[in-house]
Amino acid sequence: xxxxxLLEKANVPGxxxxxxxxxxxxxxxxxxALKSLSPDQVTEEVKKSGLRGRGGAGFPTGMKWxxxxxxxxxxxxxxxxxxxxxxGTFKDRYLMEFIPHLLIEGMITASYALGSNRSYIYIRxxxxxxxxxxxxxxxxARANGWLGKNILGSGFDCDIYVHRGAxxxxxxxxxxxxxxxxxxxxxxxxxxxxPAVKGLWGCPTVVNNVxxxxxxxxIINDGAEEYAKIGIGxxxxxxxxxxxxxxxxxxxxxxxxxxxxxxxxxxxxxxGGIPAGKKLKACIPGGSSVPILPANLLLKTAKGETRMMTxxxxxxxxxxxxxxxxxxxxxxxxxxxxxxxxxxxLARFYRHESCGxxxxxxxxxxxxxxxLWNIETGKGKMSDIDLLWDIxxxxxxxxxxxxxxxxxxxxxxxxxxxxxEFEWHVLHPQEAQQRNYGLMHYADPIHxxxxxxx
Amino acid sequence: xxxxxxxxxxxTNQNMSxxxxxxxxxxxxxxIARYPEExxxxxxxxxxxxxxxEFGGWLxxxxxxxVATLLQLExxxxxxxATFYSMYNLKPxxxxxxxxxxxxxxxxxxxxxxxxxxxxxxxxxxxxTTADGMFTLKTVECLGACGYAPMLQLGxxxxxxxxxxxxxxxxxxxxxxxxxxxx
Numbered sequence: 310x311x312x313x314x315l316l317e318k319a320n321v322p323g324x325x326x327x328x329x330x331x332x333x334x335x336x337x338x339x340x341x342a343l344k345s346l347s348p349d350q351v352t353e354e355v356k357k358s359g360l361r362g363r364g365g366a367g368f369p370t371g372m373k374w375x376x377x378x379x380x381x382x383x384x385x386x387x388x389x390x391x392x393x394x395x396x397g398t399f400k401d402r403y404l405m406e407f408i409p410h411l412l413i414e415g416m417i418t419a420s421y422a423l424g425s426n427r428s429y430i431y432i433r434x435x436x437x438x439x440x441x442x443x444x445x446x447x448x449x450a451r452a453n454g455w456l457g458k459n460i461l462g463s464g465f466d467c468d469i470y471v472h473r474g475a476x477x478x479x480x481x482x483x484x485x486x487x488x489x490x491x492x493x494x495x496x497x498x499x500x501x502x503x504p505a506v507k508g509l510w511g512c513p514t515v516v517n518n519v520x521x522x523x524x525x526x527x528i529i530n531d532g533a534e535e536y537a538k539i540g541i542g543x544x545x546x547x548x549x550x551x552x553x554x555x556x557x558x559x560x561x562x563x564x565x566x567x568x569x570x571x572x573x574x575x576x577x578x579x580x581g582g583i584p585a586g587k588k589l590k591a592c593i594p595g596g597s598s599v600p601i602l603p604a605n606l607l608l609k610t611a612k613g614e615t616r617m618m619t620x621x622x623x624x625x626x627x628x629x630x631x632x633x634x635x636x637x638x639x640x641x642x643x644x645x646x647x648x649x650x651x652x653x654x655l656a657r658f659y660r661h662e663s664c665g666x667x668x669x670x671x672x673x674x675x676x677x678x679x680x681l682w683n684i685e686t687g688k689g690k691m692s693d694i695d696l697l698w699d700i701x702x703x704x705x706x707x708x709x710x711x712x713x714x715x716x717x718x719x720x721x722x723x724x725x726x727x728x729x730e731f732e733w734h735v736l737h738p739q740e741a742q743q744r745n746y747g748l749m750h751y752a753d754p755i756h757x758x759x760x761x762x763x
Numbered sequence: 764x765x766x767x768x769x770x771x772x773x774x775t776n777q778n779m780s781x782x783x784x785x786x787x788x789x790x791x792x793x794x795i796a797r798y799p800e801e802x803x804x805x806x807x808x809x810x811x812x813x814x815x816x817e818f819g820g821w822l823x824x825x826x827x828x829x830v831a832t833l834l835q836l837e838x839x840x841x842x843x844x845a846t847f848y849s850m851y852n853l854k855p856x857x858x859x860x861x862x863x864x865x866x867x868x869x870x871x872x873x874x875x876x877x878x879x880x881x882x883x884x885x886x887x888x889x890x891x892t893t894a895d896g897m898f899t900l901k902t903v904e905c906l907g908a909c910g911y912a913p914m915l916q917l918g919x920x921x922x923x924x925x926x927x928x929x930x931x932x933x934x935x936x937x938x939x940x941x942x943x944x945x946x
Contacts, residue, residue: 384799396866396905427799434812434850435906437919470797475808475848478904492807492840494847510802551910553868559910597867597905638909640868654867658904664847 311565312539314527314547315520319407325442327449330410336455338529342418343463346529351422355525357533359545364390364481364518365596365636367620376505377423378513386514387425388490389416389522391432391439392474392481396597396658397638400549401519403561405432405439409446413469415522417455418529420467423515427468430519431486434475443471478662482710483516485664496664497710520549540566544619548637550579554592555643557581566619570594571608573618574641587643590748591727594623595635597655598715600722601648602632603751613757628722644748648730652723653681659716667708673700674716681720684731687738694731698724727751781818781829791833803834807844810834811851820860821852849903857892857899859937862916865902868909877913877925878902884934897938 323329330336342351356371377385389412393401405412412430420428432440447469450456458466472490474480480489484498487509508514524546528536537545544566553559556574558581564573573579574589583589589604608616611630616622620634642651660674680697683689701717708714724731729749734741783791791810798805810830811822818826827841834841845851852860861881865874878889881900885893889902908914911923922933 393907394905397868397909399907399909399911402907433907434808434848435916435921472797472805473809473812475812476850476903477848489808490805491802492804492834492844494843510799553909553912554871559912561910593867640871640909642871646871651867651870654865654870658866661849661904 311563311568312547313563314536314539315404315411315523315549316408316561316563319404324408325406325410325446327410327446327453330408331453334530335410336414336417336450338526339414339417339421339455340461342421342529343461343465348422348424351418351525351529354528354533355422358524358528358536359533359540359543360521360524360528360536361543361545361620362518363520363524363548363637365395365598367634370517370521373505373517374419374423374515376503377515378506379424380513384426384512385424386509386512387416387420387423387428387522388483388486388509388514388516389428389430389519390481390483390486390516391430391436391519392478392486393436393519393636394433394478394481394662395636395638396655397553397593397640398551398596398636399553400551400561400637402436402439403551404519404523404549405436405443409442410450411523411526412443412519413446413450413455415525416469417450417460417467419515419517419522419525420469421463421465425515426466427470429490429509430469430471431480431490432471432473433480434473437473440471440473447471477664478658479664479710479712482712485710486516487514494664496666497712499709541617541619542621544621544634548618548634550618550637550639552580552639552641554639554641555583555587555646556641557584564618566617568618569608570616570618570623573639580639580641583641583643585643587645588748588752589641590644590646590751591642591648593632593638593640593719595633596638597640597658598711598718599633599635600628600631600718601642601652601726602630602722603726604748605752605755606630606726607632609755611755611757613755628718629725632722645745647685647745648723648727649681649685649734652719653678653685655719656681656716659712663712663716667713669704669707670713670716673704673713676700677716677720684734685741687734687742689731689735689738691732691735694724694728694735781823781825783813783817783833787813787817795834804836804840806834807836807841808848811841811845815851819855820858821855858897859917860899860901862901862903862906863889864904864906864908864912864914864916866905868905869912869914872912874913877915877930880927880930884930898934 352374360370361367477495479485480495485495489495504514575582592607593601610625625631656678660678663670663674665671701720704713705717730746794806794809795803831838831841887900892899913925914923
């Protein structure tokens with residue numbers, strides 16, 4: 310049983326109310342920070358904890374906070390990114406729905422560290438009821454003196470507001486999110502300047518994921534060293550994984566980053582294996598944008614080592630034979646699923662969500678969707694596979710924001726690892742309408758060459 | 764002040780008077796107060812949500828112009844936002860909007876069968892509304908409920924782990940033919 314830091318109390322009856330949350334030890338981190346630590350000391354703790362951004366990029370949080378510009382007389386802002394819309398990801402929703410005060414507590418402590426007197430939660434528009442839960446929690450926190458003027462007599466003022474988006478994946482990108490919060494279209498900004506210098510309304514701003522901010526609570530309560538003891542290497546602390554697709558127990562799991570991918574999929578404590586006697590074919594371990602891996606490369610790295618649920622191990626082998634931790638959206642495909650069709654739905658998603666600013670993304674996502682649809686429906690040509698490869702390469706790295714990369718990677722990885730399935734669709738268009746390619750060799754043991762003795 | 768041309772008037776729903784009640788105007792002021800002074804443009808997304816909810820489930824040009832006036836914006840600033848975000852409906856919709864998620868994880872769990880079954884039951888394809896104006900079907904991209912797939916959004920709520928039976932119940936309760944509570 311792994312250690313839980315965020316969801317440990319999530320099942321305590323009534324934990325979404327202030328009384329129960331406080332009784333269970335809630336808001337201690339705010340007391341500790343405001344009464345005994347300076348803002349810089351809080352930032353220092355977060356740096357020492359090794360906490361990395363939980364939204365997808367995995368950037369060290371303390372370092373991000375350290376970049377925040379602090380010009381005299383200019384307000385600074387903390388904005389929490391609750392726009393969760395990466396396919397496969399639903400962990401932040403779980404956290405906000407079941408233990409909303411954890412986010413509010415983390416935000417107050419983080420706002421204190423950053424000097425933000427007005428902090429925002431940008432939540433995706435569809436999570437209407439979650440926004441209501443958060444607003445209730447904020448009202449309760451305010452009524453009990455944790456928000457408002459001169460909190461705990463410290464002289465620190467802070468308030469938190471919920472801002473609902475209106476349906477746009479791109480607003481999960483931090484500068485698009487800021488544009489949206491300013492009441493505009495969610496078009497990402499060119500960086501630099503980074504939000505840490507010029508963010509919300511031109512003021513220095515930190516944008517952090519919900520889970521990242523929630524993790525500040527145990528870091529301040531137990532100390533950075535305790536937090537950093539959990540996990541392996543640079544993957545410290547716990548991570549929420551939202552598991553979905555073809556597994557027995559889809560849901561949100563908090564893992565300490567010491568378990569293997571195999572254990573995560575097959576253990577009853579987590580996903581509980583693949584249903585209906587089917588076999589594992591492929592998996593996207595970190596949200597739809599990260600490379601898909603066939604079963605064999607998912608469970609073992611190309612070097613033949615056991616793949617672990619850590620940032621480093623999931624990325625082992627780079628994009629040639631590895632993937633990414635990403636947002637923790639763990640999507641499992643069983644042997645009855647078609648990788649071409651699945652990739653097509655993702656391509657359609659990115660075409661729909663492209664903001665349209667950059668031509669490679671605006672045009673390329675549409676082309677990829679069309680070509681994938683042709684291949685899937687038996688109208689594809691062999692040259693289409695190379696064309697897809699060519700298009701994704703021309704999108705990647707050529708756009709203002711990472712949505713271009715996010716659209717390119719799933720297509721690239723699908724072709725890289727499942728090229729024979731694409732070719733089978735082209736060569737057997739009729740058959741491909743009636744049945745799927747199946748597991749084939751995707752779970753076969755990988756040949757690992759013996760290391761050459763020097 | 765935004766000008767209303769005849770062309771715009773033609774497109775709007777003449778039966779709907781576009782003006783918030785005193786209560787709703789108070790709510791608008793509360794929304795504006797969430798942002799620093801002079802930053803009331805930030806209130807645009809939430810106020811559009813409120814307007815859509817109040818004025819028939821969609822945003823007519825007249826509604827958008829009204830919101831522009833309230834927030835002291837140029838109408839174009841409202842149009843460009845309303846046309847960008849997928850939750851704003853720019854055409855009238857049925858009384859109940861069924862938004863079925865169709866992205867990867869939902870597809871793996873049978874969202875296509877759900878869309879097909881709704882067609883079987885109601886005779887509408889994505890983008891269509893039933894003749895009686897009761898239901899509109901829309902397919903949408905990932906709503907963040909991947910572990911509870913297949914799913915759809917109906918009003919404020921998510922309906923998850925969908926089955927044919929759940930669709931039957933949901934349609935029946937929306938049509939008022941049943942007392943089965945589906946919330």
